Amino acid sequence: VTAFDQSDEDWWKGKRLGQVGYFPASYVRKVNPGETPYKVLTSVEIQHAHDGSTVRLLKDQIVVKISEPDEDQMLIIRTAEDVELPCPMKYVAEV
Incomplete structure (x- = not known):
């Protein structure tokens, strides 16, 4: 998942396999640089x-x-x- 709108702390907007949609922010983890x-x-x-x-x-x-x-x-x-x-x-x- 690539999250491109994190303005709402509970629901992020992102793209996965060509589809765009909202998903619970608690379902994903941010990958830091170097990880x-x-x-x-x-x-x-x-x-x-x-x-x-x-x-x-x-x-x-x-x-x-x-x-x-x-x-x-x-x-x-x-x-x-x-x-x-x-x-x-x-x-x-x-x-």
Whole structure:
């Protein structure tokens, strides 16, 4: 979705697949400069390094890449719930 009218804080106007319309602003997240949207390729549970909890990523879920992959092919992603965690590259692909 490309949002081009955000004058109403609850309803934004945007374009997706050639169609223009309004949608709830709470249904989308803004992608900041330097961040890249990625799609989860398969449902997977990933252990959060900080506290040992697990985060479930669902197939086709959109996440945001916030760092480049390291030598182990792990990158840091952010979910729509603002959870940041390392994720193996094999589970995601750039949108």
